[in-house]
Amino acid sequence: MTVALVGNPNCGKSTLFNVLTGSRETTGNRAGVTFAVKESPLKSEAVSATVADLPGLYSLTSDLREEREAKKFLTSGRVDVVLNIIDASNLERGLFLTLQLLSVFPRVIVALNMMDEARRDGTVIRIDELSRELGVPVVPISAAKKEGIRELMAAISHSGNGKKPFLTDETCAQEAARIAGKCAVYPPGVGVATDRIDRVLCRPIIGIPLFFLLLFFTFSLAFSSIGKGVQTFLVSLTDSLASLCIGFLSSRGVNAYLLYLLEKGVFGGVSAVLSFLPQTVTLFFLLELMEESGYTARASYVMDRVMRAVGLSGKAFVPVIIGFGCTVPAVMACETLDAAEHKRILYSLPFISCSARFPVILLFSSLFPQKIAPFMAFFLYFAGILVFILSCLLFSRKKEPPPSVVMELPRFRVPAIRNVFRTVSREILHFLSRSGSIVFLSSLLVTALTTLTPRLTHAGSAEESLLSLFGKILSPVTVPLGFSDYRLTGALLSGFFAKESIVAAVGVLFENGLTLPTPTAFSFSLFSVLYLPCAATVSAWRSFLTRKEIAFGVFRSFLIAYLFTFAVSGIVFLF
Amino acid sequence: MQKTLDRIQSGNSGTVVKINGDAYIWRRYLSFGILPGTVLTVFSHTQTGMIVKVGNTKLAFMGGSSENILCETRDTERRNEHDRSARRKPELRKIDAL
Numbered sequence: 001m002t003v004a005l006v007g008n009p010n011c012g013k014s015t016l017f018n019v020l021t022g023s024r025e026t027t028g029n030r031a032g033v034t035f036a037v038k039e040s041p042l043k044s045e046a047v048s049a050t051v052a053d054l055p056g057l058y059s060l061t062s063d064l065r066e067e068r069e070a071k072k073f074l075t076s077g078r079v080d081v082v083l084n085i086i087d088a089s090n091l092e093r094g095l096f097l098t099l100q101l102l103s104v105f106p107r108v109i110v111a112l113n114m115m116d117e118a119r120r121d122g123t124v125i126r127i128d129e130l131s132r133e134l135g136v137p138v139v140p141i142s143a144a145k146k147e148g149i150r151e152l153m154a155a156i157s158h159s160g161n162g163k164k165p166f167l168t169d170e171t172c173a174q175e176a177a178r179i180a181g182k183c184a185v186y187p188p189g190v191g192v193a194t195d196r197i198d199r200v201l202c203r204p205i206i207g208i209p210l211f212f213l214l215l216f217f218t219f220s221l222a223f224s225s226i227g228k229g230v231q232t233f234l235v236s237l238t239d240s241l242a243s244l245c246i247g248f249l250s251s252r253g254v255n256a257y258l259l260y261l262l263e264k265g266v267f268g269g270v271s272a273v274l275s276f277l278p279q280t281v282t283l284f285f286l287l288e289l290m291e292e293s294g295y296t297a298r299a300s301y302v303m304d305r306v307m308r309a310v311g312l313s314g315k316a317f318v319p320v321i322i323g324f325g326c327t328v329p330a331v332m333a334c335e336t337l338d339a340a341e342h343k344r345i346l347y348s349l350p351f352i353s354c355s356a357r358f359p360v361i362l363l364f365s366s367l368f369p370q371k372i373a374p375f376m377a378f379f380l381y382f383a384g385i386l387v388f389i390l391s392c393l394l395f396s397r398k399k400e401p402p403p404s405v406v407m408e409l410p411r412f413r414v415p416a417i418r419n420v421f422r423t424v425s426r427e428i429l430h431f432l433s434r435s436g437s438i439v440f441l442s443s444l445l446v447t448a449l450t451t452l453t454p455r456l457t458h459a460g461s462a463e464e465s466l467l468s469l470f471g472k473i474l475s476p477v478t479v480p481l482g483f484s485d486y487r488l489t490g491a492l493l494s495g496f497f498a499k500e501s502i503v504a505a506v507g508v509l510f511e512n513g514l515t516l517p518t519p520t521a522f523s524f525s526l527f528s529v530l531y532l533p534c535a536a537t538v539s540a541w542r543s544f545l546t547r548k549e550i551a552f553g554v555f556r557s558f559l560i561a562y563l564f565t566f567a568v569s570g571i572v573f574l575f
Numbered sequence: 576m577q578k579t580l581d582r583i584q585s586g587n588s589g590t591v592v593k594i595n596g597d598a599y600i601w602r603r604y605l606s607f608g609i610l611p612g613t614v615l616t617v618f619s620h621t622q623t624g625m626i627v628k629v630g631n632t633k634l635a636f637m638g639g640s641s642e643n644i645l646c647e648t649r650d651t652e653r654r655n656e657h658d659r660s661a662r663r664k665p666e667l668r669k670i671d672a673l
Binding site for chain 2: 059092093170186191203297305313314405407
């Protein structure tokens, strides 16, 4: 049996999906968090079923791009039971979709979510009356607080059959209004707190500076003594683990070259990335707080004018914010945008500094004096935004103007700590798994390249190594940017697999610690945060772009990053 | 008095009379609960666009999307409009009259 979770965007489908299946899917307080159908078995001994979490749907008759995935699944013939989730604080709008679902699917159950909030607001909903009007079971729940889940499971297993007659859109809307008016009483003053906050936050003069202030606050936290303390602890922990491991393996007579690879390549590289974990966690935490509170949608609204100036709608700011976490989900989030905006944003998104670039930024900004390090980090981060804007502007103005957009602004909520920690812990696991896979392999590769000659024999010195050869081939390209050290170009090569690999490669290649002259540090750090989209992003592009367009996008990224670094470094060194 | 949604002042309401545009736009608004007869309350205007309340839902209209909706405004709105008009310069009032 397949149970499809269907409902308006931001009514709590993914939260309920996580509760019903024990999954850890992304949740957030805005429309469009889920953009692909996710399936998982129902966590119940009594009922054997697969639960499908569908992207949000306002209506069955609208033809919105972001709703196509959900409709495709609903019309696939795989759906046995429709579990329609309605936000209790917005019954009328939820019922519009319910009435449409009732005329198409024989087995529908209505879950009235966020009942805890509705009760707190003083909202009264006559559940029995609502169930009678709709002719299907209505179960009051709170997915966030896991209330009413047992009753919902029972309703799924006992749901009956019976389709309602087809209603036109206008009749559906009128009927939804009638039923909501009859079954729900909303006290005056609901959402007053949100209104008060909106009056301040939705003014661009406050909203835009606030957004950048929040970013700067993250950097200040990342450089605080707490972050540094945890970082020192992690470094000493991995060092002790490395010496234990190496000692054990050398006593067992393991080949000296393999031990060298393990010590320098694996422990040297991976621990360099892991040491930035506390700072990365801080970034994830802040992004998640913005998402859970409902701030992300407001940020899109206040940034609309700025985004239009570069040929995008305010809605495109959502992928930009997601891009601060990871470019891959940001690319996937473009699914909800108008097709006219696709190329412009897809080619520009990789310039936004993702969390993988965070360790790179922190490493290079730490080369500057302690007092200006947070400002340097903020500049490198801000450079990503600046080049994003530049990249968007480089698109022809003759193309279609950005579409006009209507977007729902969710109610502000105090972020549910459980959700925040669940998402942050998932992101940390993802970060660790990348460190254990891609970063592990790339630092192993970099170590191998520094110890092998082009004839694959052991290199007597670093100058004879394969990496040195690659570096010498590439150095004419990087000399105008102010760096020609083969170790730096080698680190850039590894960064294509995953951006944090640059840190790992630097850890491997600069055994006595990284020390660079300030001009070199500046231009290299700027270029390394901008130069190429990572392999995972290129792979995600395949959903939207042809191979030719992807090749063009990679070349374009490199060229823009190159010219920007050349220009900015030139200006900075002049003064 | 009928006017497009973008011309309604903050704090005032209007009843939707007509939605201009093709079936796509019509359905888009319909799915947000906006159809002829719906009462919309303007929450705020900014340089970015406007925020409108439809029942308990708050919607942000950006990029001229509010120009598609024609509303009938109530007397208070007409009075406010009149007050504003009275404060305007005579030459501008002539343009208004045109």
